[in-house]
Ligand code: SRM
Ligand SMILES: Cc1cc2nc3c(=O)[nH]c(=O)nc-3n(C[C@H](O)[C@H](O)[C@H](O)COP(=O)(O)OP(=O)(O)OC[C@H]3O[C@@H](n4cnc5c(N)ncnc54)[C@H](O)[C@@H]3O)c2cc1C
């Protein structure tokens with residue numbers, strides 16, 4: 001698993017995402033209010049635009065979420081699953097903090113959404 | 124009381140369920156010929172794709188006695204008992220015939236070798252026969268025939284459909300729709316033979332089915348033949364015991380579902396109600412509910428039913444609702460895309476009579492409830508997909524025809540039972556539990572009522588926006604975290620966060636990106652620009668009153684040229700520059716601010732523009748300086764954050780060239796001063812503004828507008844324009860006049876002070892952002908590569924300017 005440094009942890013404003021370019025992948029990185037880090041793919045699967053990092057962060061029934069800034073579909077920051085439309089989801093990437101720096105890895109995918117898994121299995 | 128029900132299909136099921144629900148305490152016996160209790164025939168086809176018989180079968184309500192796999196052979200009305208094939212008998216006080224119907228098999232030679240498509244056993248037999256078959260034919264191109272043909276195809280056969288009428292689904296679509304439908308069906312790989320009858324089912328020397336001969340002598344080869352050429356009510360028991368039956372079949376019943384013998388009822392597909400046999404489960408269910416109510420002394424009546432249908436055939440949407448003709452009709456036809464939509468309308472072009480959809484059934488859910496009512500919009504608009512999505516349904520409009528549930532029933536469930544999602548609505552009202560075609564409508568009603576009936580902003584706050592506004596104001600709260608910790612739950616969402624951000628901005632007027640507030644904003648406010656479909660932003664500098672110097676026009680032109688932006692004149696008398704990437708926004712604005720421009724707040728729920736006409740300075744008709752006033756008003760209220768956007772206009776005379784009466788606050792000049800109109804709206808639901816006050820001096824005018832705006836900011840709901848706010852205001856315009864012109868609530872001094880504070884503390888958001896390195900630092904596409912542009916943003920050119928290209 002290879003890690004890429006993104007920025008200082010303190011540079012992340014709680015509940016406001018940033019986008020990072022990691023091995024050519026656009027990754028949306030979020031720091032929640034209680035300090036947790038989450039990383040999702042930046043591509044909004046509904047609009048086809050790379051914008052999820054610019055959505056509003058919040059919670060739904062306690063689960064941390066981000067809402068697409070384009071058409072407001074809500075995604076879980078934990079699983080990448082869309083909570084408004086069944087079947088849609090975005091990849092989730094691994095994060096960690098080393099020496100006060102946020103690092104992301106797009107190689108070892110933390111959670112690989114089912115949709116993608118079936119697509120891969122199918123060929 | 125002792126009730127016997129003959130036949131155990133969906134109608135019998137609904138009958139016994141309704142009795143159980145009403146607390147019936149007598150004895151109920153259901154005698155059914157099939158080996159299992161009633162099952163969901165509507166979803167019968169899913170049995171072939173793996174749904175088990177058990178999953179399709181309904182639960183027998185507690186206390187109901189069933190006798191399955193038992194056929195009733197006679198009814199002895201004199202002795203009040205039924206006789207069964209096994210020689211038994213069952214006495215009754217009340218008899219309910221729910222014998223359904225049987226597929227019609229035309230009397231052609233060889234027909235005994237063909238299959239029908241009605242029961243689980245029929246499907247088992249078809250599945251076995253399909254194992255070593257290559258081709259199959261379905262006789263009948265109606266709803267069920269197409270479903271059966273699709274099932275044969277799913278079983279791996281090359282399937283054909285033979286239909287007597289010149290086109291498929293003649294009961295649901297007209298000729299134009301039929302031709303579009305044919306294209307769809309053929310593209311699914313099904314053979315269509317319309318306008319053709321059946322001569323015989325041909326068997327080979329081994330006695331097995333070899334094909335179907337058409338009247339013209341040609342042979343369609345097939346090893347499986349299924350008849351789906353209509354249904355016949357099973358009225359044989361009723362006939363034999365002397366009950367009245369219709370000339371063409373069906374047990375005659377009155378609106379109480381009573382037959383010619385008052386102790387015998389008939390419900391479901393075997394009944395002839397009002398001269399009609401209903402072959403859809405919705406009316407059958409309604410009949411069963413009526414009969415159950417009557418048995419228990421109620422007064423329910425069956426008064427006909429909606430025969431709207433929507434085909435569930437994979438990939439092809441076909442729907443029909445209401446009448447199939449009318450004095451006027453409007454057709455939308457796209458033969459290439461395979462879409463055909465038609466609406467039938469009364470001769471005065473006001474009332475919707477019915478419609479046909481092929482290839483895109485989206486108007487079905489939205490418009491079916493409007494049948495017999497005034498058209499909610501221009502017919503041509505309604506025919507485009509997506510249109511109608513936001514229509515407001517009257518309470519009595521039927522939303523679910525399968526279960527006879529109206530919009531009002533659903534609203535009641537939401538308001539009184541606290542239902543918050545589709546499964547909840549299904550559980551409470553049964554709507555959406557049968558064919559499922561009304562589910563999109565249920566979602567819409569939920570979305571709308573969510574805001575309408577529950578005052579709660581969202582799951583995080585149990586308060587309305589107006590209540591939150593008061594909490595923030597009275598307790599002097601300045602941050603979201605403080606508010607949600609003390610008065611809410613969780614960490615907010617895309618609904619409450621911008622609403623609270625707007626409240627904080629209205630009350631404190633600090634920078635919208637200051638501290639924690641930055642994380643509350645929608646992306647537009649977060650980047651002080653409007654997001655576009657490809658993730659770029661548009662820039663709209665303020666041009667107060669639409670007046671601009673040549674120098675400033677040149678600057679806009681230069682900026683647009685240097686950054687390669689698409690430019691267009693807006694409907695608000697200013698200029699929009701499109702296609703800026705995040706990291707370009709500060710550079711663009713540095714140039715604009717230097718030239719004296721300010722943010723136009725096109726992104727904010729705030730004042731947008733005050734449009735002007737020419738006015739008395741130049742116009743030969745003008746009686747006041749409309750441009751001067753428009754500029755003064757725009758500068759006064761710029762930056763004012765509000766529940767929704769605010770628009771205004773000033774016209775220099777009654778000719779109204781600025782369209783002031785379509786604005787939230789519009790001003791029209793008079794010889795004596797100004798007339799003030801409020802609550803106008805263009806947009807989705809246009810409304811002309813109402814005259815609030817006449818012949819005001821400029822000073823009076825401004826004071827009245829100040830109070831109007833501040834009272835609106837305090838009390839309106841989230842995303843409620845002044846038009847909707849005024850309409851929902853108890854006491855309406857008179858009340859508004861009392862509050863802001865006669866100070867009936869004693870709050871005018873407060874409102875004046877609040878506006879005074881806004882005017883005094885206004886600062887341009889863009890200038891302040893450019894002066895603050897920390898805020899500026901957020902304007903990057905990539906936090907780890909600040910200079911790198913987003914590679915996913917690609918443009919093509921059109922009419923000499925850029926346009927976005929989406930990857931997909
Ligand atoms: C740019 C402009 C179209 C144009 O090129 O002419 C426009 C563009 C948008 N309008 Fe508009 N409206 C524009 C004039 C209008 C007008 C006409 C006017 O203001 O004179 C109306 C009808 C008048 C009215 O509002 O009552 C109008 C009624 C709407 C509505 C419906 C509002 C309603 O109450 O029903 C929306 C949707 C909303 O706000 O929820 C909307 C929303 C939008 C949004 C914000 C949609 C979005 O979220 O992306 C568009 C932003 C595009 C952008 O990036 O700039 N726009 N929009 C106009 C900007 C005027 C300006 O200079 O600020
Ligand atoms: C494949 C298929 C798909 C369908 N899709 C839809 C759809 O999408 N939308 C829609 O609205 N409708 C649809 N229908 C129609 C719907 O299923 C019927 O309207 C509904 O089943 C009628 O219910 P019923 O109880 O009146 O009759 P039935 O379902 O016919 O039940 C009558 C029962 O009585 C039994 N019976 C009859 N005579 C006797 C006797 N003498 N003794 C004992 N038992 C007896 C029969 O065996 C049967 O079990 C579909 C039907 C089929 C076959």
Ligand code: SF4
Nearest residue numbers: 736742745775776780
């Ligand atoms: S509204 Fe009257 S003053 Fe204004 S441009 Fe039109 S005609 Fe002239």
Ligand code: FES
Nearest residue numbers: 523525557558559
């Ligand atoms: S219309 Fe069929 S389930 Fe509602």
